Amino acid sequence: MTKKYHIGQKEERHLYNTCQWAWEMIGTVEDYRQLSDYVIDRIKEHQSLQTHSVLHLGCGSGCMDFHMKKHVAITGVDLSENMLRSAAKKNPECEYILGDMRELCIDNRFDAVIIPESIDYMRTEEEIVNVFTNAKNMLKQDGLLLVVVGYDPEFFPQNRTTVDQVDDKHTELTFIENNYAPDPDGNYFEATFVFLARQAGRLKTIIDIHTLGLFDRETWAGQMKKAGFDVRLIQDPGLEAIEQKGSFLLVGKNL
Ligand SMILES: C[S@@+](CC[C@H](N)C(=O)[O-])C[C@H]1O[C@@H](n2cnc3c(N)ncnc32)[C@H](O)[C@@H]1O
Numbered sequence: 001m002t003k004k005y006h007i008g009q010k011e012e013r014h015l016y017n018t019c020q021w022a023w024e025m026i027g028t029v030e031d032y033r034q035l036s037d038y039v040i041d042r043i044k045e046h047q048s049l050q051t052h053s054v055l056h057l058g059c060g061s062g063c064m065d066f067h068m069k070k071h072v073a074i075t076g077v078d079l080s081e082n083m084l085r086s087a088a089k090k091n092p093e094c095e096y097i098l099g100d101m102r103e104l105c106i107d108n109r110f111d112a113v114i115i116p117e118s119i120d121y122m123r124t125e126e127e128i129v130n131v132f133t134n135a136k137n138m139l140k141q142d143g144l145l146l147v148v149v150g151y152d153p154e155f156f157p158q159n160r161t162t163v164d165q166v167d168d169k170h171t172e173l174t175f176i177e178n179n180y181a182p183d184p185d186g187n188y189f190e191a192t193f194v195f196l197a198r199q200a201g202r203l204k205t206i207i208d209i210h211t212l213g214l215f216d217r218e219t220w221a222g223q224m225k226k227a228g229f230d231v232r233l234i235q236d237p238g239l240e241a242i243e244q245k246g247s248f249l250l251v252g253k254n255l
Helices: 020-026 030-046 063-068 081-090 125-137 217-226 237-242
Strands: 053-057 073-078 095-098 110-115 139-149 160-167 171-180 188-199 202-213 229-234 248-254
Touching: 020 081, 020 160, 020 171, 030 063, 030 110, 030 139, 030 237, 030 248, 053 063, 053 125, 063 073, 063 081, 073 081, 081 095, 110 125, 125 139, 125 217, 125 248, 139 217, 217 229, 217 248
Parallel strands: 053 073, 053 110, 073 095, 110 139
Antiparallel strands: 139 248, 160 171, 171 188, 188 202, 229 248
């Protein structure tokens, strides 16, 4: 992996790396069933090709792949080795590649490329267009790019805090998430995660701050068009019910 894009000290993203064990507790296969079915249905709805091969960018620990692999052959890509290790364990029949979607280019051509829950990590318009251009280069002619954008500035849940509590044999985990956009004119927000993990009676506290991009719909659609796609932007209450208010779908056809 090259170091072209700097992930600063504030952005070690413990959740996907040193604290990946916490992700295993809060991001389960069952939690991802609905989004997986939704993505497969939208591919069927919008795809003109028969879809056999799908490239999943930002595949994480393979929770969605676990469901989607019943319908299509999956190749997953992620920045985090720990997430990929977990994905490969869940889905030995899928292929996994360590890589950065902003720079990735592999020789294969896929029927569809999907980015269901990670595109919000793009911080600049240049990063967005690079991801979409790379996706185009890995798609067959008439292939489909399907992107779920999680956050829209108009509906941003400023200062929303959620709390989850889960436990397994070894750990009682309280997981707090806060979303906050510090600059009203800025194209970014912070997702702050606090983990309170009690193991064998001892409390461990971890704070993890992720910085994510926040762009309006026209910017997303414009960057996809610039990368050479015929673009449809779809606002769907069905998707909002699975993700959150303001999330939307971008569907690009590789011209
Ligand atoms: C919320 S998780 C996705 C979970 C996934 N949908 C699943 O089925 O388990 C977001 C993932 O995006 C990955 N990610 C963020 N930026 C990335 C990039 N530039 N290239 C590749 N993966 C990236 C993170 O490492 C993380 O695993």
